[in-house]
Amino acid sequence: MTPRRSSFARDRPEALDRLFHALSDRTRRRILARLTLGPARVTDLAAPFRMTLPAVSKHLRILEQARLVSRRVEGRVHRLALKGSTLREVETWLDAYRSFWSESLDAIDRDLLDHPARAPPRTRRL
């Protein structure tokens, strides 16, 4: 078993993987927040951070590969801009789960109501 498949299940980190992974780092989220104010150069984006420029450069590449930012090279300056449209993909993914938080109960609670385990079977009030 485990048919062909070079190594593990991490062959090609599909789009959502890259997207969520890009968002899972606080530095990268701060960069995105900064970019809501408008496009910026790499040096400017790096300024607020205590890390070196190459470190920020890597973060930007990750954001770029996740399609969360776009890059325009103008001479020696790289101008980064937010690609808000990609965040809509997160929203789209979330859509499938929206009903699970617009309902007032989490699944576990619903389950409790359906099959009360040892709790008194009276209607939950309060």
Place this chain on the structure above:
Amino acid sequence: MTPRRSSFARDRPEALDRLFHALSDRTRRRILARLTLGPARVTDLAAPFRMTLPAVSKHLRILEQARLVSRRVEGRVHRLALKGSTLREVETWLDAYRSFWSESLDAIDRDLLDHPARAPPRTRRL
């Protein structure tokens, strides 16, 4: 700014970090999708996957620590359930960016309109 901080910025992976990281794995997203159908036991959740039970167990722990699933131990069975309410936190985070995709243009395009670099300054049509 950025008060004492022992080593790097990875002291305590704050809630959003854990949340997005939990979502950045395809296996974990599939588990969440499965849980929209209702609570399930570990073995059942593991069944569709080609990995071992301990591997799934680890994924579940990550989802649990991200507060995306809740666990109820009933005898020797662990019953996992979706905690939809946590996904609302992702939605809340996304709120700050909503205007950037409801507008028809990405930031880079807006910037092009504001400060046309070398492109002809005529109104973009098409």
Place this chain on the structure above:
DNA sequence: AATATACTTAACCATTTGGTTTACTATTGG
């Protein structure tokens, strides 16, 4: 032409991740 500026690339490192196998700890059922 020479220097400064704006970045990236490369090589390296410690830690984390996602998987494995091999124990181990409950519970449940015969």
Place this chain on the structure above:
DNA sequence: CCAATAGTAAACCAAATGGTTAAGTATATT
């Protein structure tokens, strides 16, 4: 009591992550 079942824990491993320093490549500036 004994065996099967449901799951975690521990030890290990290769690969990825997030950072560093040092070097390299263009483009501006003087």
